[in-house]
Amino acid sequence: MFVSVIIPTYKGAHFLPQVLKSLKAQSFKDFEVIIIVKPSGDETEGIARKICKQFDLQHRILIQTEGHFTRALNMGIKGSKGDILLFTDDDVILPKNWVKSHIYNHIRFMKSGAISGQYINIAPTSGLVSSFKKESLSSKVSRGLRWRLPLLMIDKPHPLFKKYRLGIYITQSFRVAKGFYIPHKLCFSLPCRGVNMSFKRDAIKNIFFPEHPLLKIAPYNEQYLGARIVLEGWESIYDPQIVVYHRVRQGLSASTNNIERRIMSKLFEALLKEYQL
Template sequence: MDNIKVSVIVPVFNSSQYIGATLDSIINQDFDDFEIIVIDDGSSDNSLDIVNEKLNSTNLPNTIIHQENQGVSAARNKGIEVSNGDYLVFVDADDYITPNHLSELYNCETDFSLIQVVKKEGDTTSKPHVYSQDVISTKEFIEMELKMEIPFNFVQLIYKADIIKDNSIKFSSDYVYGEDTYFALIALSYGDKIAISNEATYYYMQHSQSAIRTSQFRRFDIVNIFEELASFYKSKGLDDLSQLIITSRIPKAIFGNMNYFFYNGYDFDEVINKMKELDLFNKLSKFEGDSKFKLKIKLFLLNPKIYYNVWKKLKNSID
């Protein structure tokens, strides 16, 4: 296919309730010369029928792939493999984008561009982040993400296809949580600049089933992902980024996910035993940075049970 500027990749698995609206939002872009690639990852509902109906009624270039269920990472990797665009954009099957999403993202002057995401749950929407810069270096952006100074989701970016394909960057099927952040932070390390738009054009839909504990403690997998990322950065001579992962990103991820488990009613002893099993106490102790957060970690490590009881009392007083 000629003159394909952007490939929009949409993995689908049992998303019949949402995929129609998602595809409508992609089809109705105020941008020319893009293709839609949908990978149906073994859906057992009528998602594929809806996809066929929507895309067969449009003149936009599109590819529909049906494969046995292999997971969202394999589906996205397949989309990358068959894509024809100069740039890649990812949209999840239950989210939607505003009509100017692609036009805000497309920028042939930088390797990446970024828009803002709005989280929407029922009638509640989050406020998008606002940047003061129009352009930022990829390294500065990575540093901000590793310090968790900015909210970030990999769908905010448009990716130069050559960077992804020439460096064989793929989503890892070994993990079910955090693999998309890993993909983005690997890709960004091969680029130079990110163009920034403060337009909120991606709506990340949060549904009640999102909180269901289907993966148990798999959220702690993100520690392994960031350890792999630290090794990757070190191999590229980016020792400062590698060290930042160990002393900031991993401890914050551990602490954040621990509190997520507490908030969602996981048993205290189960959480603590899992953390001991994964050597997370030792990794948590390596935090360097904000003194208030460091104090929280110190108090927790000193006596996890007291920390938990105080946290629970404060949580109940707020609820």
């Protein structure tokens, strides 16, 4: 089984060496690294080539000259050769069994076209910070009563995604929502975060991330791709045991705006209506 690890990068010169070092240390070795560089003047391309050669990583460097974030992801899909495609970011640290864990789950869940895991943030000054706030049992129950239960009653899971209500799912109003099993329990779930997800090649034939001139960040692009995979008859699994460590970057915001959210909501609506029984 051959694997492709896809990494989009922008202003990543400072971060790439660490993620490439952690790829060099992977227990599973039969993979290629696809790095999609959007030029920023910080010598990212040269550093990527140098480090990949230094670590003897099988690699391809693709240069993105137009489009936004999801264009880079789609370039990675088209430019890869793996039976399984893993996606991560340029500012992560990967445990040595990261690739192996994704492969294991794709074998374990043969009907699953998508596998995703959790991430833990590493703050620049204070070290590890959970990607989801730690809470007492009472506060979790209180939060659930305040937010998730009303959401489930008012904006229920879309009929095509009832099976996914404990994980990440699409609601009847075409929103992305999070169920009770995220982040701590194994469950059916659309991909949680793009920093830690993978797909069977067979599951994404002719399926790509959404592109639009106004979608710079494309919020929920992971869930959109996952939804398309599920609607094609595959399953999607979240496994909290697959972890990556995400370094918090200062000066590079991943914030989005209501325009992008509305565009994505319309894309979800069109997608689900296409498959509606």
